[in-house]
Amino acid sequence: MIQSIVDLHRYPILDTQAGGGRSVVEACHRQFRETGLCMLPGFLQPEALSTMVGEAQRLSGEAHITEQYRGSDTSTDPRATHAKFGAVAYDRLADDSLLRALYEWDGLTSLVEAIVNQPLNRTSDPLVSCTLSYFSQGDELGWHYDSNEATVSLLLQAADEGGAFEFVPRTRGHGVDAKEREQAVLDGQAEHLISPDLTAGTLSIFNGNQALHRVSPNTGKRQRIVALLNYAAEADYVFNEQVHMRFFGRTSPSMRLFNSVSFVNKC
Ligand SMILES: O=C(O)CCC(=O)C(=O)O
Numbered sequence: 197m198i199q200s201i202v203d204l205h206r207y208p209i210l211d212t213q214a215g216g217g218r219s220v221v222e223a224c225h226r227q228f229r230e231t232g233l234c235m236l237p238g239f240l241q242p243e244a245l246s247t248m249v250g251e252a253q254r255l256s257g258e259a260h261i262t263e264q265y266r267g268s269d270t271s272t273d274p275r276a277t278h279a280k281f282g283a284v285a286y287d288r289l290a291d292d293s294l295l296r297a298l299y300e301w302d303g304l305t306s307l308v309e310a311i312v313n314q315p316l317n318r319t320s321d322p323l324v325s326c327t328l329s330y331f332s333q334g335d336e337l338g339w340h341y342d343s344n345e346a347t348v349s350l351l352l353q354a355a356d357e358g359g360a361f362e363f364v365p366r367t368r369g370h371g372v373d374a375k376e377r378e379q380a381v382l383d384g385q386a387e388h389l390i391s392p393d394l395t396a397g398t399l400s401i402f403n404g405n406q407a408l409h410r411v412s413p414n415t416g417k418r419q420r421i422v423a424l425l426n427y428a429a430e431a432d433y434v435f436n437e438q439v440h441m442r443f444f445g446r447t448s449p450s451m452r453l454f455n456s457v458s459f460v461n462k463c
């Protein structure tokens with residue numbers, strides 16, 4: 197099954213202790229240690245990528261649009277963060293969804309753990325564990341930090357103009373004057389900005405809790421679609437209700453049923 201999802205020729209990660217798998221992990225770990233960002237282009241098999249895009253497009257109509265000006269863990273500078281994009285929760289992925297299968301594959305958790313060199317667990321959140329974000333024309337996710345130890349994203353469809361992922365390594369952390377660096381980033385003067393030309397099917401792993409990063413405004417017509425796969429150091433981690441409400445406009449799977457029933461009644 198997993199061989200029809202992940203390109204195991206390019207990334208022989210069934211065994212990360214020996215041979216090619218070990219080399220992949222070592223190279224990724226080095227990238228992650230040096231910059232806090234590691235990318236695996238062409239991680240998905242082309243057919244799996246188009247199946248995932250198909251599922252994401254089928255679900256796009258029910259994306260909850262979130263718009264906010266400050267996240268819960270933004271920089272010290274009040275100019276951060278404007279965010280507007282659509283989000284679909286984990287419970288909307290089909291039982292036979294390839295994205296769900298990839299997230300629930302223990303081999304991926306082991307790979308991420310090896311790259312970041314820290315024990316991690318998939319989160320137990322019925323909504324946030326693995327989500328889809330949709331950036332339509334004009335949407336963006338302004339400069340921010342994440343609260344997770346490590347963020348894993350899988351780009352399913354790139355924008356045709358704008359919608360770029362930008363990342364400033366080690367904006368904050370030990371012995372760093374975060375305020376000065378954050379201001380430079382927000383002034384457009386960041387010294388070490390990384391702006392990779394991400395292609396669809398790329399898996400990225402980054403320490404978004406130490407590096408300011410953003411998705412620049414999508415100025416093109418094509419929707420940018422990205423899957424976010426969440427992990428936590430603690431077992432059975434569940435995000436709080438504020439996060440659920442902000443991204444999905446509901447707090448639990450049953451609320452969705454309740455909302456759609458009341459919606460039908462109003463029609
Ligand atoms: O869409 C992306 O590539 C990054 C998303 C992100 O930074 C986030 O959801 O916190």
Ligand SMILES: [Fe+2]
Nearest residue numbers: 341342404409
């Ligand atoms: Fe982020």
